[in-house]
Amino acid sequence: MAQPFPVPRRCPFEPPPEYAAMREQAPLVRAALPGGEAWLVTRHAEAQQVLSGAGISTSPATPGHPSRAMRPEPPTPEEIAVLAEFSVGHFIDLDPPEHTRFRKLLIPEFTVRRVRELRPGIQDIADRLIDDMLAKGDEAELVADFGLPLPSLVICRLLGVPYEDHEFFQSRTRRMLSVSADDGARFTAMAEIRSYLDALVTAAEKGPEDDLLGRVIGSGRLTHAEIVGVIFLLLVAGHETTANMLPLSVLTLLRHPAQLDALRADPSGWPMAVEELLRYHSIVDWAAFDRVAAEDLEIGGQLVRRGEGILVLGASANRDERAFERPDEFDVRRGARNHVAFGYGVHQCLGQNLARAELEIALRVLFERLPGLRVTAPDEELPAKYDGPIFGLTALPVAW
Ligand code: HEM
Incomplete structure (x- = not known):
């Protein structure tokens, strides 16, 4: 029988418990989604095979793509129009060779060398946020005071998006990624961010600066609408992910004091x-x-027919006992860089060097400057995004 999907997480530290049983059962498991069926990839080797991209499409426009089956009803004509506008320049959803055009243009902005140049700026942002926390007393809420503003400030500075507008785009991003918001509210939020960025790109086109946006405009290789799509993707991908990782990382490290x-x-x-x-x-x-x-x-001995949808369970692949010893144990000395948390293959995270630098600097500075840091609420009372597509805590009260 097909596994009803999605299955929610119930604990901040573990993937949904169903994953271990599915992984044991087979590398590919049939899933019953709200509006159809798809394959779930449960193991690490098969996850890498699918994500490598050979014989695979990631475009929602390809017939059989699971984005349709994730919804009980087909999209309305108005929603199809918003999605079509939204897809321009949103290269995470494009296949090569179209995807390659964007990726090649942006890779120089995110190399190890380039990110090394950004490190002092990241350190400065981390220090200033901690100064503000210290100035307020001996307590803070780590998501609002540190986890969210840090990556948000970094990506705004990098892209040339005014940070003063962060409440606007953060609230719209939250709505866009919220499972509890209805589809209408989600589509409105997407359209609002897009028109905000449209105005920003239009202004920058009149006098491009020497920043990422200016260089993309100056390359002359993308249309106006494509540039808006690229900035949209970088803005959302650049803060929502790292912002969720930071508070979770603090919580996890405090639970492993040695x-x-x-x-x-x-x-x-x-x-x-x-x-x-x-x-x-x-x-x-x-x-x-x-x-x-x-x-x-x-894939994994299973015939997958053209047009069949596939969802790779990254959280299951990263706990696969075939790839990692004692996979459920948290061990900072493990040295496993073959995880798929940034994906694998053609779409592997473009911002991974930046994300690594942000996490490393933010965590080191936080624990150095606040040696007495502790969480002030029990685990079971910590509000978590159990219903969101990207997992994280919505608040982490701390004191020092
Ligand atoms: C901890 C932080 C982060 C995590 C866990 C993460 C995770 C991922 C994953 C899993 C993918 C692959 C998607 C796929 O296969 O379709 C991806 C792609 C991407 N990420 Fe990240 N990401 C993080 C931070 C960032 C940052 C800071 C940026 C900055 C700009 C960024 C920009 C992107 C972009 C542009 C793509 C699309 C790449 C492509 O399709 O070629 N990410 N990310």
Whole structure:
């Protein structure tokens, strides 16, 4: 029988318990979605095979793509019109060779070398946010005071989006990604962010600066609408993910004080710790991993026919005992960089070097400057996004 899907998380530290049973059962499991069926990929090797992109399409326009089956009803003509406008330049949803055109243009902005140049700015933002927290007293709410503003400030600075407008685009992003909002509200939020960015790009086109947006405009390789789509994708992808990882990482490290002490004693362990936090939490899970077979394929011994939808369970692949020893154990010294928290293959996270730098700097600075940091609410009272596509906490009360 097909597994009803999606299944929600019930704990901040574990994927849905159904994943382990499905992984045991088979590498590919049939899922019953609200409006149809799809394959769920449960194991690491098969996850990499699908995400590598060979014989696979990620475009919602390809017949059989699971984005249609995730909804009980087909989209209305108005929604189809918003989606069509939204898809221009939204290259996470495009297949090569169209996708390659965008990716090639943006890769130089996110190389290890480029991100190294951004590190002092990130450190400065982290320090200033902690100064503000200290100025207010000995308590804070870590999502609002640190987790969300840090990546938001970084990406705004990088893109040339005024941070003063953060309440506007953060509230719209939340609505867009909220499962509890109705479809109408979600589509309105998307259209609002797009028209805000349209005006921003129009202004920048009149006098491009030497920033990412200016360079993309100056390249002359993208249309106005494509640039708006690219900035939209970078803005949303650039803060929603890291913002969710930061508070979860703080909570997890505080629950493993011996490992945290070791990191304080030897900060060279931070990069490896960040990889483990990414693997352990797998906050994106399947949300970005919706695919469709573009030809008949064999995956994990299973024939998948052209036009059949596929969802890769990243949170299951990252707990696959075939790829990781003691996968449910949190171990900052594990050194497993083969996790799929940033995906794999053609669409692997473009901002991964930036995300790593943000997490590493933010966590190191926070634990160095607030040595007495502790969470002031019990785990079971922490509000979490159990119904959202990207997992995270909505608040983390702390004191020091
Ligand atoms: C902890 C933080 C982050 C996580 C866990 C994460 C995760 C992911 C994942 C899983 C994908 C692959 C989607 C797929 O296969 O379809 C992806 C793609 C992407 N990410 Fe990230 N991301 C993070 C931070 C960032 C940041 C800071 C940026 C900054 C600009 C960013 C920009 C992008 C873009 C543009 C893509 C699309 C790449 C493409 O389709 O070629 N991400 N991310």
